[in-house]
Amino acid sequence: MSQVDYIIVGGGYAGYFFAHQLISAGKSFLLFSDEKPGASEVSAGIINPVVLKRFTTFWLAPEQISFLEKTLVEIEKYTGRNYLIKENIRRIFHDEAERVLWLKKAETPELQPFLDKEISTVDNIENPFGAGSVRNSARLDVKAFFEDFKIYLAGNKHLRQEIFKHEELETNTYHDISFKNIVFCEGMGVQQNPYFKDIPVLPNKGHHLKVRLSDPLDHQFTIKKKHFLFPLLGDLYYYGGTYDRFETGNGINDSAVSQLKNGLAEFYTNDFEVAAVNYGWRPTVKDRRPILGRHREKPNFFVFNGLGARGILNGCYFSKELFEFIENGKPLMPEVDLKRFQ
Numbered sequence: 001m002s003q004v005d006y007i008i009v010g011g012g013y014a015g016y017f018f019a020h021q022l023i024s025a026g027k028s029f030l031l032f033s034d035e036k037p038g039a040s041e042v043s044a045g046i047i048n049p050v051v052l053k054r055f056t057t058f059w060l061a062p063e064q065i066s067f068l069e070k071t072l073v074e075i076e077k078y079t080g081r082n083y084l085i086k087e088n089i090r091r092i093f094h095d096e097a098e099r100v101l102w103l104k105k106a107e108t109p110e111l112q113p114f115l116d117k118e119i120s121t122v123d124n125i126e127n128p129f130g131a132g133s134v135r136n137s138a139r140l141d142v143k144a145f146f147e148d149f150k151i152y153l154a155g156n157k158h159l160r161q162e163i164f165k166h167e168e169l170e171t172n173t174y175h176d177i178s179f180k181n182i183v184f185c186e187g188m189g190v191q192q193n194p195y196f197k198d199i200p201v202l203p204n205k206g207h208h209l210k211v212r213l214s215d216p217l218d219h220q221f222t223i224k225k226k227h228f229l230f231p232l233l234g235d236l237y238y239y240g241g242t243y244d245r246f247e248t249g250n251g252i253n254d255s256a257v258s259q260l261k262n263g264l265a266e267f268y269t270n271d272f273e274v275a276a277v278n279y280g281w282r283p284t285v286k287d288r289r290p291i292l293g294r295h296r297e298k299p300n301f302f303v304f305n306g307l308g309a310r311g312i313l314n315g316c317y318f319s320k321e322l323f324e325f326i327e328n329g330k331p332l333m334p335e336v337d338l339k340r341f342q
């Protein structure tokens with residue numbers, strides 16, 4: 001029988017950022033990942049302090065962004081790379097009213113750190129009303145982050161690439177593993193978890209395209225109009241993602257693909273070719289806050305879910321909150337505590 005402090009179930013942002021907390025604290029653990037591409041691996045990797053529809057800030061934005069930067073420096077120490085791409089988002093204005101609203105919001109104390117008052121024009125795309133730059137926004141190199149982290153976990157015997165079978169779980173043992181605590185980080189897979197299947201996460205299906213632009217843009221920053229466009233390797237670009245909270249079926253949805261193609265054609269007027277289409281399910285919560293907490297009857301069973309559309313910031317910041325709650329009894333913020341639903 002092997003003994004560990006923790007089992008983590010799920011290999012997305014929630015599971016990996018929680019694993020980082022354990023690595024930093026010198027805890028022993030095993031992470032189970034079924035290796036199905038979850039929401040995290042299809043995500044754009046955008047790190048964004050602003051809600052770009054309404055020009056408001058995101059909850060705890062400054063704290064979350066600085067915590068993420070610090071965490072990525074810590075992770076670099078053992079994976080050898082920093083995955084933060086410090087390229088701002090340029091928000092293309094749909095019309096004059098949006099441009100005026102941006103400038104007004106940029107004067108407010110809340111938005112002043114994030115909305116650049118200088119309006120620019122982005123070359124080689126349609127943007128007659130100009131674009132505003134979101135300061136302190138960035139991207140995560142999603143592919144490299146997961147590839148390297150996986151290699152690190154496997155190399156240090158932390159990774160089990162298999163489905164975790166809830167029906168074979170006992171209070172302190174799973175197969176030949178004895179553990180102190182178990183943390184479920186399963187994204188929408190939580191619906192199959194008998195201990196936490198009732199937490200109110202709702203799937204929101206998101207598609208993105210990988211596109212080949214006939215005339216690649218000569219900059220690295222992220223463009224945002226309806227969706228995000230940014231360069232991957234060579235002439236390949238990421239464009240996405242859509243939001244659909246009603247579609248529950250598996251498979252690529254043609255109307256999401258058309259929505260993306262039309263969205264891109266609105267500002268990129270040269271030819272482009274779709275090289276790939278991917279989709280995933282965001283685990284969202286009505287009150288737009290993550291869900292963290294302890295099982296009512298199993299005090300060493302925990303859940304970390306509901307990261308919504310901000311998996312990177314929420315996953316990073318709240319992994320620490322959950323760790324402190326479990327290890328040091330630090331109370332969870334009521335806004336994210338599972339107890340708010342009980």
Ligand SMILES: Cc1cc2nc3c(=O)[nH]c(=O)nc-3n(C[C@H](O)[C@H](O)[C@H](O)COP(=O)(O)OP(=O)(O)OC[C@H]3O[C@@H](n4cnc5c(N)ncnc54)[C@H](O)[C@@H]3O)c2cc1C
Pocket residue numbers: 009010011012013014015032033034035036037038039040041042043044045046047162163164165166185186187188189190205206207208240241242279280281282283304305306307308309310311312313315
């Ligand atoms: C198209 C799209 C674009 C997005 N873009 C961004 C973005 O730019 N920035 C951002 O911050 N967020 C973005 N998001 C949101 C973000 O991806 C999610 O919030 C985040 O991925 C959720 O992470 P998670 O770890 O909770 O779940 P997941 O990433 O879904 O990970 C859970 C993993 O656990 C596995 N699993 C489940 N049950 C079991 C089991 N029993 N045994 C073993 N493994 C199991 C699943 O297969 C999955 O791999 C995007 C989402 C989508 C769909």
